Amino acid sequence: MSNSMGSSALSTPRFCNTGTFMRMPRINEVEDPDFVIFGVPFDTASSYRSGARFGPSAIRNISAMMKPNNVIMGVNILEELKGADYGDVNVTPGYILPTYEAIENELQPIVDAGIIPIGLGGDHSITLALMRAVAKKHGPLAMVHFDSHADINDEVFGQKYNHGTPFRRSLEEGIVDASKSIQVGMRGSLYDPNEHRIAEEELGYKLIPAHKMVDMGFDAVIEEIKARVGNHPVFLTFDIDFVDPAYAPGTGTPEVGGFTSRETLYMLRKLKDLNFVAFDVVEVAPAYDHGEITSYMAANICFEYISMLALKKKEARL
Numbered sequence: 001m002s003n004s005m006g007s008s009a010l011s012t013p014r015f016c017n018t019g020t021f022m023r024m025p026r027i028n029e030v031e032d033p034d035f036v037i038f039g040v041p042f043d044t045a046s047s048y049r050s051g052a053r054f055g056p057s058a059i060r061n062i063s064a065m066m067k068p069n070n071v072i073m074g075v076n077i078l079e080e081l082k083g084a085d086y087g088d089v090n091v092t093p094g095y096i097l098p099t100y101e102a103i104e105n106e107l108q109p110i111v112d113a114g115i116i117p118i119g120l121g122g123d124h125s126i127t128l129a130l131m132r133a134v135a136k137k138h139g140p141l142a143m144v145h146f147d148s149h150a151d152i153n154d155e156v157f158g159q160k161y162n163h164g165t166p167f168r169r170s171l172e173e174g175i176v177d178a179s180k181s182i183q184v185g186m187r188g189s190l191y192d193p194n195e196h197r198i199a200e201e202e203l204g205y206k207l208i209p210a211h212k213m214v215d216m217g218f219d220a221v222i223e224e225i226k227a228r229v230g231n232h233p234v235f236l237t238f239d240i241d242f243v244d245p246a247y248a249p250g251t252g253t254p255e256v257g258g259f260t261s262r263e264t265l266y267m268l269r270k271l272k273d274l275n276f277v278a279f280d281v282v283e284v285a286p287a288y289d290h291g292e293i294t295s296y297m298a299a300n301i302c303f304e305y306i307s308m309l310a311l312k313k314k315e316a317r318l
Contacts, residue, residue, distance in 0.1 A: 019057060019061055021299075024037065024083055025085070027087070033082045035306060037060075038085070038110075038120070039088035039119075041091055043285075044096070045123050046123040046252045047156055047163065050285070052122050052251075052283050055283070070304070072269060074314075077306045081310050090106075103130060104133045107129075112137055116279070117133075117279075120280070121284070131235055132175055134278045138233040141180075143176050143180075144181070145184070147239035150205075151165065152198065153168065167205075182207070185259065186208075219270070225274075233275055235279070236271070236280075240281060240294060243294075244260060250284055251283045268301065272312075281298045
């Protein structure tokens with residue numbers, strides 16, 4: 001990461017490395033961390049509104065509001081775990097392939113050391129590179145995907161790498177096991193009316209759109225997720241536009257008819273028993289935010305991720 005780089009904007013963009021999550025120390029100040037937070041401030045694969053490059057810094061800034069005790073899960077994350085902020089990947093603005101290479105190269109030592117990575121995006125294109133690094137250690141991953149879009153396009157604007165294509169590329173590259181993966185929360189108008197059918201019948205994912213989630217009830221959705229992934233190594237990827245724009249307006253491609261912040265946190269907490277090996281939260285675009293509520297939602301999602309890890313460690317100790 002850019003800890004070892006100089007401060008020149010020619011080596012690391014000016015919007016990188018502007019703070020740490022929950023005022024955690026940098027990675028070089030913590031020995032053998034259980035997890036690390038890292039930012040990927042890349043947004044030039046977005047198809048409508050850019051600005052998610054500023055997501056990592058916005059999430060870190062508001063995360064100073066977070067306190068270490070998760071009362072619902074019964075854990076103090078800083079007592080149960082050692083964590084650190086690893087700074088930002090040195091992305092190459094406007095160039096996705098060099099950025100992918102940087103993500104993989106900088107994340108691989110973390111994953112290989114058995115440290116759980118928690119990524120802050122950036123647009124959703126970055127998840128493909130994160131998954132590549134994680135899959136090199138764990139093999140094909142189970143994916144739990146919260147989003148309002150399936151992101152399974154073959155091409156967008158004639159390009160294979162875009163924030164609307166990562167979960168088709170991940171299958172083609174063999175880094176995700178579709179039979180162990182599930183996508184939830186999809187909604188809104190579509191170019192292809194068969195997109196959800198394609199996700200399931202052609203690509204092999206399980207997909208539960210938002211309206212069916214409401215019909216089923218959230219507990220039934222959670223049981224579907226658990227049954228789908230089993231004890232397989234899980235990458236949980238969360239696009240902030242899963243949350244209704246009334247609660248998370250600061251994103252590039254908002255979709256109405258989504259979920260409240262309370263409903264979202266309820267569902268995440270119910271996944272605490274899964275075999276998580278990596279997380280990310282993406283598509284926070286603070287220029288479209290109001291009162292930092294989107295960034296704060298993303299920070300709370302990260303807090304729930306960490307709390308799940310802390311609970312596992314606590315239960316193992318007991």
